[in-house]
Amino acid sequence: MDVDGQLLDLLSDGSFHSGEALGAALGVSRAAVWRRLKKLKKAGLSIETVPGRGYRLAAAIQPLDVEKIVACLKVPMDVQVFRQVKSTNDLGLQRAKEALRSPVALLAEQQTAGRGRLGRQWQSPLGHNIYLTLVWPFEAGTDLKGMSLVVGLCLAQVLQDMGLPSAGLKWPNDVLVGQHKLAGVLIELAGNLELNPVAVIGIGINGWLGAHERQMIGQPATDWLSETGQPLARNQCVARLLNALAQALPRFSANGFAAFLQDWQQLDVCAGKPIELVRGEQRLFAVARGVDADGGLIIETERGIERVYGGEVSVRWA
Numbered sequence: 513m514d515v516d517g518q519l520l521d522l523l524s525d526g527s528f529h530s531g532e533a534l535g536a537a538l539g540v541s542r543a544a545v546w547r548r549l550k551k552l553k554k555a556g557l558s559i560e561t562v563p564g565r566g567y568r569l570a571a572a573i574q575p576l577d578v579e580k581i582v583a584c585l586k587v588p589m590d591v592q593v594f595r596q597v598k599s600t601n602d603l604g605l606q607r608a609k610e611a612l613r614s615p616v617a618l619l620a621e622q623q624t625a626g627r628g629r630l631g632r633q634w635q636s637p638l639g640h641n642i643y644l645t646l647v648w649p650f651e652a653g654t655d656l657k658g659m660s661l662v663v664g665l666c667l668a669q670v671l672q673d674m675g676l677p678s679a680g681l682k683w684p685n686d687v688l689v690g691q692h693k694l695a696g697v698l699i700e701l702a703g704n705l706e707l708n709p710v711a712v713i714g715i716g717i718n719g720w721l722g723a724h725e726r727q728m729i730g731q732p733a734t735d736w737l738s739e740t741g742q743p744l745a746r747n748q749c750v751a752r753l754l755n756a757l758a759q760a761l762p763r764f765s766a767n768g769f770a771a772f773l774q775d776w777q778q779l780d781v782c783a784g785k786p787i788e789l790v791r792g793e794q795r796l797f798a799v800a801r802g803v804d805a806d807g808g809l810i811i812e813t814e815r816g817i818e819r820v821y822g823g824e825v826s827v828r829w830a
């Protein structure tokens with residue numbers, strides 16, 4: 513492991529460590545420790561400095577660990593962890609070109625160009641959050657309508673099971689707690705969609721967000737630590753997610769979204785609420801009426817009931 517990785521490990525317990533102790537553990541000078549900490553802080557790690565006590569993280573972190581993740585998987589899977597990438601989905605899109613026969617899970621401690629839906633950025637600071645891309649090859653001819661909702665459902669259910677029963681879904685696949693976004697999904701398709709479709713399934717979960725990230729996000733956001741008071745057990749969470757997806761995606765291939773419709777509706781936070789739907793230049797006010805068996809959003813407008821398959825929903829909560 514390189515020095516930055518060792519430093520991350522040493523700080524991960526959330527306790528104070530003096531510059532001297534860190535330097536001794538790493539075999540470098542205090543000045544070198546300070547320079548590296550400055551770099552890690554710039555990368556988004558929540559390092560606090562208290563004169564006389566040393567350095568600590570605002571919240572303990574669980575460094576990503578392939579062995580710990582793999583040990584909890586119910587089905588063997590290729591899992592790879594990177595310190596820093598531009599975007600795990602970019603990496604996934606590359607892998608998808610390599611005539612992949614079995615799924616690969618790609619994780620990073622930090623993304624320098626994390627991508628969200630609709631061309632947005634995804635704030636991806638170092639160390640606290642989950643940036644996961646699962647590259648999943650489907651059988652030729654699989655109908656992928658509604659797949660992104662299945663992924664959102666797995667994500668919300670895992671977060672609920674891990675101690676956040678209030679996690680809910682906003683169409684198509686945002687995970688909200690109350691009115692705040694905790695996690696999101698970006699799915700990109702690769703390969704020949706008829707012959708060898710490959711889904712590049714990107715999942716981002718906020719474990720901890722600093723003031724800078726919150727300001728950059730520009731919409732109400734939350735993180736696991738604020739909601740539960742506990743640091744996110746990232747390895748466990750990733751393993752549970754991969755297990756859930758490895759079970760759900762074959763079921764989806766066989767039965768479509770219809771098999772998940774009821775479970776999805778139970779977590780739907782929009783149903784019955786007035787919403788604004790933005791599709792490109794078009795804005796539409798409506799009442800959300802759940803989803804259909806293809807994963808489309810059912811809306812009620814003055815014109816009656818309609819179904820939409822793309823766009824961004826904002827809920828008018830008041």
Ligand code: BTN
Pocket residue numbers: 598599600601602623625626627628629630632634642643644645686695696697698714715716717
């Ligand atoms: C959204 O809600 O806008 C989707 C967010 C998806 C973020 C994840 S993080 C891992 C993967 N890599 C990316 O660049 N984006 C997705």
